[in-house]
Amino acid sequence: MAYTVGVVGCGRWGTAHLHTLLKLKRRGLVKHIVACDILGERLASLPNGIDGLFTSLEAMCNATQLDLVTLATPNSTHVSIGMDLLSRGIQVLVEKPLSTTYSGVKQLVEAAQHASQRLHSGYLLRYQAGVFKARQCISNGNIGAVQSIRYVKFTSRKKSLESNVIDGLASHGLDTVPYLTGVDTLPFFTHFSTMTKQKSASLDEARECQLNATYARNGGIGPLYAEVAVGWEQPERSHITVVGTKNTLRFDLKQPEFIEIGTLENGFQKIKVSTEMTPLEAQYQHILTQSKQSTAHSQTHLSTAMAVQRAFNRLK
Numbered sequence: 001m002a003y004t005v006g007v008v009g010c011g012r013w014g015t016a017h018l019h020t021l022l023k024l025k026r027r028g029l030v031k032h033i034v035a036c037d038i039l040g041e042r043l044a045s046l047p048n049g050i051d052g053l054f055t056s057l058e059a060m061c062n063a064t065q066l067d068l069v070t071l072a073t074p075n076s077t078h079v080s081i082g083m084d085l086l087s088r089g090i091q092v093l094v095e096k097p098l099s100t101t102y103s104g105v106k107q108l109v110e111a112a113q114h115a116s117q118r119l120h121s122g123y124l125l126r127y128q129a130g131v132f133k134a135r136q137c138i139s140n141g142n143i144g145a146v147q148s149i150r151y152v153k154f155t156s157r158k159k160s161l162e163s164n165v166i167d168g169l170a171s172h173g174l175d176t177v178p179y180l181t182g183v184d185t186l187p188f189f190t191h192f193s194t195m196t197k198q199k200s201a202s203l204d205e206a207r208e209c210q211l212n213a214t215y216a217r218n219g220g221i222g223p224l225y226a227e228v229a230v231g232w233e234q235p236e237r238s239h240i241t242v243v244g245t246k247n248t249l250r251f252d253l254k255q256p257e258f259i260e261i262g263t264l265e266n267g268f269q270k271i272k273v274s275t276e277m278t279p280l281e282a283q284y285q286h287i288l289t290q291s292k293q294s295t296a297h298s299q300t301h302l303s304t305a306m307a308v309q310r311a312f313n314r315l316k
Contacts (some may be wrong), residue, residue: 010072
C-alpha cells in the first residue's frame with residue numbers, strides 16, 4: 001500500500017521531512033506528498049516531486065485525502081494545529097516537543113484517543129540504528145543489569161530563538177534513557193544546571209545543560225543513575241555509554257554503523273549495525289506500516305512529557 005503524506009511547515013526541518021518522503025516515494029512506500037506553509041516563497045523553493053502546494057491548512061485537508069500529516073511548525077503552534085488535524089481524523093506526527101507544557105501534550109493525547117487516531121512525536125533516536133541495536137543487546141542481557149547511562153549531545157548548530165536547552169536537546173536524552181534501559185519510573189533530579197560558556201545562565205539564554213537523575217526500580221534492583229549533558233554552539237560530540245554489571249556498551253550517535261561492548265580491562269568488541277535507512281526514513285516506515293515499535297512509542301508521550309516537566313520544575 002502507498003500512502004499520502006502532508007507536511008505543514010516547510011522551514012529547515014520541514015524541508016528535511018520532504019526530502020525523506022521523496023526518497024520513500026521513489027521506493028513506492030509513499031504515493032503522494034503535499035506541503036503547506038503560510039510563506040509562499042518557501043513553497044516556491046521546495047524540491048520537485050511534491051504533488052500539491054498549499055498556503056492554507058484548510059485547503060490542503062479539503063483537497064487531499066491524507067493518511068498522515070507531519071507538523072514541523074513553531075513549537076507554540078503544535079497543540080492548536082495538532083488538535084485541528086486529529087479532529088479531522090488524520091494521523092499526526094508532531095516534531096518534538098509535542099507541546100511546551102505537559103498539559104498541552106495531555107490535550108493532544110486525549111484528542112488522538114477521542115479520534116481513534118495515532119499521535120507520533122519526533123524523538124528520532126528510537127529509530128536510530130545504533131540505539132535500536134543497543135536496546136536489543138541490553139534487553140538480551142549482554143551487559144548484565146544496567147547500572148548507569150550517560151547521554152552526551154553537543155552540536156555546532158546555533159540555538160534557535162524559540163527553543164530552550166531542555167525542549168531542544170535534553171528532552172532527547174530523557175526520552176532515550178527509558179527506551180534503552182526499560183526503566184518505567186520517572187526521574188528524580190539530583191543535579192541540574194544551565195550554562196553558557198561554562199557560566200550559569202537562565203533557561204532562556206542557556207546554550208548548555210547538565211543533569212543527573214536517579215530512576216527507582218522494583219524487584220530489589222538498585223536505582224538507575226543517569227547523566228544527560230547537552231549543548232549548542234559547541235564542537236560536535238554525541239555518544240551514549242551504558243554501564244552494566246557484566247560489560248559496558250558504548251556508541252557514537254554520529255557513527256551508527258557499529259556499537260561496542262566490553263570493559264576497559266579486557267577491551268571492547270565492535271558489533272556491526274545495519275544502517276540502510278536514516279532514522280527519519282525508518283520512523284516513517286514504522287509509522288506508515290503501523291509497526292509494533294511505532295505503536296509502543298505512541299504510548300509513551302505522557303511519561304516523556306512528565307520527565308521534561310520535572311526538569312523544568314527542577315529549575316524553578
